[in-house]
Amino acid sequence: MRWKTAEYTGWGRVLKATGDMARPERVSALKSLWADSKGPAIGNRRSYGDVCLNDKGRAIDMTRLNRMVAFDPLTGILEAEAGITLGEITQVFATKGWIPHVVPGTGFVTLGGAIANDVHGKNHHGAGSFGQYVNRINLLGANGKTRIVTPGDTPDLFKATIGGLGQTGVILSAEIQLKPCASAIMDVRENRAEGLDEFLAMLDRSTATYCVGWIDATAKGSTLGRGILEEAEIRDHTVQAKLSRAKSVPRDAPSFAMSAPLVRLFNALYYRRVPQDGRRLDRPMQDFFFPLDRIHNVNRLYGKNGFHQFQCVLPDATAREGLAEMLRAISKAGLASPLAVIKKMGPGRAGFMSFPMQGYTLAVDFQNRPRAAGLIADLEEITLKSGGRIYLAKDALTRADSIAEMYDELPDFTRVVNAADPKGVFLTDMVRRLKLRKIKP
């Protein structure tokens, strides 16, 4: 197996790594390279910061090990290799009447990445996180042995692997539970929320299976926190709905594309796209679940310097005040992009380092400009003060001691992964930056 020395980044393109990468196309090739050179596995690099980076080290690109190997149509249990994307699983199975219980906002995430970041979707408030539907993981460990990891037999290793940022080993394949679906069409309702209070009330009132809000992060004063609430159910029968045409961003956009006046203008128009008394429409599942996937390289819109996504979750008790404070800070700074999302979260999580907690989550993109890091540090402070948490899959900037405060099961995680990988074979840039494991190199 040849190694390729390359510079690579996560989705945000701010943090970079240079290192040797292997991309085995067969499991036997992976195992033979394992004899002399180990390293953390990476997937499609859709995490934003440094989850998937190993600067000056090695990494195993798993995207070519991407086959579905078994499916039981009676139980809906699918076994697939780690490199397959959730979009591909959804595409193949939706027409057969099955979809994953949980899909995140992009279909390009791999199965291995979805497990290692314990991702959530627009139905988290009811369905919980991705890891809750994982029955079994085939894990290639630091010692070269493949282990079967299940929640019943190896609960600690399972909880350190789900949301475990690849620290327990290379996920070769996994068995996940799919859920039946009657069609591949979503019945979507869109309604305006005129301000934050109304928005939160609408989120609380919603009984929809899928529920997500777009928020105008440039709005100020009485319109602070205005946006559009999307509620959706899978239709009980198939109807015609047109998939939007695939597009591509050919090159990096100039930095003024995300300048404050343009974003304000875009947001104002986007808000008014939905009539005052709301609207209903049928949308193909892929369009609804993965709205930005039809635009390839959409991250280039943020320009050559990349961008950050800040995502936090705040518990119910402090959310209203915390979110208002955050939105005021964001609109005052004038750094917001059009992409800002709010949704309600349930308690569902499956790993020691899983992100979700009962409350509300806010995610906002910021172009990488000089003042962005300062603003994100302020948002980090508000998150801490509110007893909330920052999502590691999105993170590039948080301080190590903040993460320790936010993730109370970090000591358990450290203990289990250090036992599984005593030499630190699977360390990544994020794990070093956030001091998630104490290993001397």
Added chain:
Amino acid sequence: MNQSWVILGASSAMARGFARRVADQGGSVFLAGRDMDDLRASAADCALRGAPVAEALVFDARKPVGFQAIYDRLALEDGMLNVAVFVGSMPDQSDIDKDPSLIDGVVTDSFTGPARFLQGFAPMIEERGGGTVVGVGSVAGDRGRIGNYVYGSAKAGFATYLSGLRNRLTRAGGHVVTVKPGFVDTGMTWGLPGMFLVATPDDVARDILKAVEKKKNVIYTPFFWRYIMLIIRHIPEAIFKKMSI
């Protein structure tokens, strides 16, 4: 009409992309190669995508005694029998310079092995009055270059063989597509210096299936390699021999 495809060298990234697309369209696939664990995983994948039959079969270009078992298995299928050849091997030219005996393996894997297989397969196409042969060559076969002329000459031989086979099978209702990929992002090219305009294996697979539908004879994929190679073929030898491209 039922379509069955036997795919030689089915563990390669291009072959896997091709098999997936055949399966998506409801064709049966027989995945032939040496790594049986890998082929069984791919066969399962194809079956889940919609292939009525998806099986792994043993194929080693260097062991022609095994070919008959594949012919026998295919003979059980109704409908059109098709074959796609993705086998080939490309050791570094510098390794061949050190050990010239490597040439035999390259020629067997990339030319004589698959040619022998096709020679035995051709009567099945003639008998059924139809069917397609896809032979994957390489732009490297269009002109010998310092960097990989052993691999290139094997692929050139294979391309000439396919041209003759096309001549033969056309009169029986069969068809032969010669595919000349440029740089493709596979295990073979991973980490090689000097790659440009690299296509994904899935792009190549899509182009091949389109060429099969449209009964093209020779395709370059991506298409612009036809023009790149047109230029390269027309460089006078007196100049070409001094170049290193």
